[in-house]
Amino acid sequence: MDNTAGLRKIKGAIKKMQDGEETMGKEQFSQAEGLFKQALDEVPNDYVGLLLMAKCQLVQKKNAEAERYADRAKQVYPDEAQAYHISGITKIRNKKYDAAYEDFGIYERRLPGNPNTVFFKGLSLEGMEKIEPSAKAYHTYLKQVQQGKQAQYAYQRLKEWGYIK
Numbered sequence: 001m002d003n004t005a006g007l008r009k010i011k012g013a014i015k016k017m018q019d020g021e022e023t024m025g026k027e028q029f030s031q032a033e034g035l036f037k038q039a040l041d042e043v044p045n046d047y048v049g050l051l052l053m054a055k056c057q058l059v060q061k062k063n064a065e066a067e068r069y070a071d072r073a074k075q076v077y078p079d080e081a082q083a084y085h086i087s088g089i090t091k092i093r094n095k096k097y098d099a100a101y102e103d104f105g106i107y108e109r110r111l112p113g114n115p116n117t118v119f120f121k122g123l124s125l126e127g128m129e130k131i132e133p134s135a136k137a138y139h140t141y142l143k144q145v146q147q148g149k150q151a152q153y154a155y156q157r158l159k160e161w162g163y164i165k
Contacts, residue, residue, distance in 0.1 A: 097127030
């Protein structure tokens with residue numbers, strides 16, 4: 001019982017996060033945000049709660065708030081990779097391309113092999129106007145992924161820049 005005392009103590013917050021995830025699945029984002037806020041009021045430094053709130057803010061295009069929650073998650077659990085990925089996305093949206101590239105680099109070192117990370121590093125480099133390294137990243141991404149919006153974007157950029165005819 002001693003081993004589960006901590007979980008029992010935050011049972012209400014966990015339930016609110018679960019309900020928030022379910023509500024997000026129904027695309028009721030403002031209601032999900034309210035549930036995540038209630039959960040974080042109970043456990044303000046909960047890593048999962050902070051990430052869920054960051055994702056909720058992203059889908060609502062509340063990019064500055066999403067960045068704030070993702071950065072808090074990185075502070076709470078600095079060795080965990082997912083917060084860096086979410087933080088990188090928020091930083092791209094906030095046009096902080098150097099910081100986004102750094103976050104994706106950290107994510108990739110902690111959890112290698114995600115082709116989306118390669119794409120987002122390319123997008124960050126593009127934002128920094130580093131076209132050649134961006135093109136290399138997009139080319140690497142397209143070796144692994146050939147379908148979807150990101151693949152279409154990467155292919156189109158390579159075509160526009162003259163790397164593909």
